[in-house]
Amino acid sequence: MDQLNLRHLYYFWMISREGTIARASEVLDLAPQTLSGQLATFESSLGGLLFERERRRLHLTDLGRTVLGYADEIFALTSELNDVVRLDPSDRPLTLSAGVSASIHKLIAYSLLQPAMNLQRPVRLNCLTGNTEDLILRLKRKELDVVLTDWVPQVEDQGGFAVHPLAGSTVSLFGSSCLAQPLKQGFPQSLNGAxxxxxxxxxxxxxxxxxxxxxxxxxxxxxxxxxxSALVKVFGSQGLGVFAAPTAIRDEVCRQYQVEEIASIDEVKEALFAITRSKHPAHDGVRAICETSDWFSVDNKASKKTMYSDV
Structure with a gap:
């Protein structure tokens, strides 16, 4: 079978739903002989019977049950697509495929994506985590709409990508209460051997x-x-060691993982970037992410000017 005949699949699906060829032919407005012939052609193309015939009743074979499972999914999606295309364009769900560098803390990733999720039209988010180079390759292949990262690799590439600096944050050190309390005194020398x-x-x-x-x-x-980054915090919450996280999410880290801040280090900062295929993204969700970089306040924010470079 080189190509599945969807019309034949639809006829089979309707026969399965109605239970008999006679009832299905009435729904489809086809002669029973025509529908029976179409079913036989479909079974021939599949190389096996889809129904076992007992008098006037039809029972699905193992092959028939397998095909029906796929047909149910296919025609459910078809019905959903039909509903979507009938909507006003502004009401249609917007699909956003975002790549997030694994080194970005999950709380920050959520905050960076939130402006897109707050659009007036519904948004269906597909989020993929991984290393930045792999995510950029997916962006180049148009599998992703945007990549969120904390560093911009310099690699040879035939095309350019737009790099949008987002907000940054200083870095803090955290630990469980029993570990953090003695380390606060005499910081940073207290970290020797910690x-x-x-x-x-x-x-x-x-x-x-x-x-x-x-x-x-x-x-x-x-x-x-x-x-x-989330597993690091879980280990830290159990007192296994000190861990670093952006100061911008200090309160949430302390609340969620029941840890204490040891110190904030102003000299160490985390910078964040959104990478897109063009300087001026047409995707509403991507624009919302790139234009809303002040989701937390820090000193010496990165410039809002968009850079265009090979990455």
Whole structure:
């Protein structure tokens, strides 16, 4: 079978729903002999029977039940599509496919995506996490509408991408109460030998943090490397080590994970970017993300000017 005949599939689906060829032929306004012939042609193309015939009743075969399962999904989507295209264009759901770098904290990713979800028209979000280079390749293949990242890789590429600087934040260190309390005294030297949870994702802020600690003569003990920002916080909440997170989400981190802030480090900042295929995105959801970068306030915000570069 080179190509499935959807008309034949629809006839089979209607026969299955109605129970007999006679009733289905009335619904379809076809002669029973014509419908029976169409069903036979479809079964021949599939290489097997879809119904077992017992007197005047039809019973699905194993192949018939399998085909019916797919037909139910196909024609449910067809009905949904028919409803959508009949809507006024402004009322049609807007699909937004966003890639989010795994190194971005999940609370921040939610906040960055929220402007798109708050549009007046309904939005259907498809969100994919991964490393920035892979996400940009998907953006190039038009599998994604926007990539949210905390760093912009420099790679050879035939085409350009628009890089939209979003807001940034200083970085804070957190820990469980029993771990945080003694570390607050004499910071940052108190971190010498202290257990620390590191991220294995390409997070520039963590590298900057380690550089800052090194400059200050501080060497914590890395007890675990974890590539998921939410899992880092879970480990930290259990007292396994100190972890870093943007100061902008300090209150939510402390509330959600029952940890305390040890200190905020003004010299270490996390910058965020939205990467799109063009300087002026036509997608309403992407525009909302790129134009709403003041979802939290920080000192020395990145410029709102859009850069255009090969990434």
């Amino acid at each position: 257990p620390m949870l590191a991220t294995t994702a390409d997070a520039p802020y963590f590298k900057n943090l380690m550089d800052w600690l090194s400059i200050n003569g501080v060497t914590p003990e890395i007890v675990a490397r974890i590539d998921d």
